[in-house]
Amino acid sequence: MLLVTTLAMLLCSIDRQILPTVLPGIMKTFHLNSVQAGWLNSMNYIGSFVGAIVIGYIADRIGRGHRRAWSWMVTAMLTVVSGLATFFTTGIGGLKFWRLIMGVGTGSMEPVNVALVSEFWQKEDRGFAVGAHQTGMPFGQFVGPVLMGAILAVGSWRATFLWIPIIGIVIMLLQSFVGTKRNEQRVYNWITERQLTVPVDHSYQPNRNPLKHFAEAVRDRNVGLGLLTNFMYLWAEMGVATFLTLDLTSKVGLPLSEAAVISGASGITGWMGQIVWGAISDKLGRKFCLRILTVGFTACILCCMFINSAATAWLILIIWGIFRNSPYAVLYAMLVDSAPKSAGASLGLLVGVGLGLSGALVTPVAGYFIQHFGWHWDYVMLAAVCLLTFIPMSLMRETSGDKASV
Numbered sequence: 001m002l003l004v005t006t007l008a009m010l011l012c013s014i015d016r017q018i019l020p021t022v023l024p025g026i027m028k029t030f031h032l033n034s035v036q037a038g039w040l041n042s043m044n045y046i047g048s049f050v051g052a053i054v055i056g057y058i059a060d061r062i063g064r065g066h067r068r069a070w071s072w073m074v075t076a077m078l079t080v081v082s083g084l085a086t087f088f089t090t091g092i093g094g095l096k097f098w099r100l101i102m103g104v105g106t107g108s109m110e111p112v113n114v115a116l117v118s119e120f121w122q123k124e125d126r127g128f129a130v131g132a133h134q135t136g137m138p139f140g141q142f143v144g145p146v147l148m149g150a151i152l153a154v155g156s157w158r159a160t161f162l163w164i165p166i167i168g169i170v171i172m173l174l175q176s177f178v179g180t181k182r183n184e185q186r187v188y189n190w191i192t193e194r195q196l197t198v199p200v201d202h203s204y205q206p207n208r209n210p211l212k213h214f215a216e217a218v219r220d221r222n223v224g225l226g227l228l229t230n231f232m233y234l235w236a237e238m239g240v241a242t243f244l245t246l247d248l249t250s251k252v253g254l255p256l257s258e259a260a261v262i263s264g265a266s267g268i269t270g271w272m273g274q275i276v277w278g279a280i281s282d283k284l285g286r287k288f289c290l291r292i293l294t295v296g297f298t299a300c301i302l303c304c305m306f307i308n309s310a311a312t313a314w315l316i317l318i319i320w321g322i323f324r325n326s327p328y329a330v331l332y333a334m335l336v337d338s339a340p341k342s343a344g345a346s347l348g349l350l351v352g353v354g355l356g357l358s359g360a361l362v363t364p365v366a367g368y369f370i371q372h373f374g375w376h377w378d379y380v381m382l383a384a385v386c387l388l389t390f391i392p393m394s395l396m397r398e399t400s401g402d403k404a405s406v
Contacts, residue, residue: 001120001183002129004174005113006136008072011079011167012106012113013140018164019044019099020242021148021260022157024249029157030092034246038367041242043096045359047103051075055108065119069179072112076172078105083164102164116179118336120187122196124282126336127400131278131329138270138325145264153257222338222399225392226331229290233297233327235358236386239366239378240301247307251375254310262313266321273326278333285398286334293330294389296323301383305376337399 019026019041027037059071082102089095114130121129148160188198241263248259281289300320307313362382369378 001117001178001187002133004171004178005117005133006139007167007171007174008076008109008113009134009136010140010143011076011136011164011171012110013137014144014163014167015079015083015102015106016044016241017141017144017264018148018160021145021245021263022152022160023242024246024256024259025152025157026095027246034243034367034371035364037246038242038363038365040092040096040099041363042360043099044103045107045238045357045363047100047105048107049103049357049360051078051104051106051108052111055104056111059108059112059115064115066179066181066184068112068116068119069175072109072116072175072179073172075105075109075112076168076175078102079109080165080168080172083161083168086161086164087158089158114332115336118333119199120184121199122191122194123199123337124196126199127278127280127282127286127330127333128275129278130333130336131274131276131281131326134278134325134329134332135271135274137328138267138274138321140267141270141321141324142264142267144267145260145262149257149260152260220338222334222396225396226335226338228392229389229396230328230331231358232385232389232392233331235362236297236301236382237324238359239362239382239385240304242363243366243370243378247304247375248310248313252308252310252313258310262310262317265314265317266324269318269321270325273322273324274329277326278329281330281333282400286330286337286400287393287396287398289330290327290393291390293323293327294386294393297327298383298386300324301379301386305379334396334399338397 023037055071055075059068062068062071079102082098082105086095086098089098117129117133118126147163151159191198244263245259248254248262249256277289277293300316300323303316307316366378369381
């Protein structure tokens, strides 16, 4: 299950890298400015907002553990169909529509994915499991642009969207064998024999009223504060990632194929941060790790102002990889700790409000800053938002480590 969910995160990551990576080519094809390009990228995040919240709730209604694998299959199917449709789309209207549907698929896949891997692992090692499966994100952030760079060197940007259905079909086949009731019982027997904590109580049934179910999730203080913290992290990350290739081509002057590869440099070190920080948070606490990650995250964004060559881009982005994805693994583990009975809903809110809303809003805002104030002020704005995470973080309740209060 850890392998399947890691590959699913790889798929989500590559999808989110495609449009920013090929954005200069799309802007040239459809004669878009940076603000218009930002709104195009927002379609994916609007879809993520809807998909994460709606399917997050549906996944809880269908059931937890092996039952959640069925709702997971729906999210994978949406991504496969959208990827194929995007490849055959030639107009800007069709591109916007299928980016919206793709967002529904990947936006809903992430919360279901996190809940699923959490429900196949003992609670004592939840931070490690969530962190390990999140390594699919940095792997995708590096491998995706490398593959896309190779495609762009010889072909059209449309061909890059074919990676989504290829990966999606593979993981759907794997899940059909892995996510079964029999395998779930084998896992729980193993956990029980070692006197560890079984993660799922199948007797619990979520509230049929979706509004009451979401209210049950956000009633926990950590869920509400986690939504705000995640929103700020993703605002900063998406603001950098969306226009990174454009920065490398327009400001630094690199060719698109080379800029595409460099834009994924953070993935080289990102997988290490995911596993290490997730495991450390199990022992020393979630908040302890989040504080360190916020400082590093902010510093790296500010350093992006000084990218003036391929060498400086490689160096800064590789260091950013240590911090870029790690906060989400720690936050996700904290939310499952805090609201295990409504994990799909709470994680759906986290991804929907965080990824969907921040991604939809930050891309046109960042595009406006770039167009009217320049790249330096854009990076200052993004770093300032990242630093603001210390405010909700200070109010969170610790859920793991020696100082855990639950």
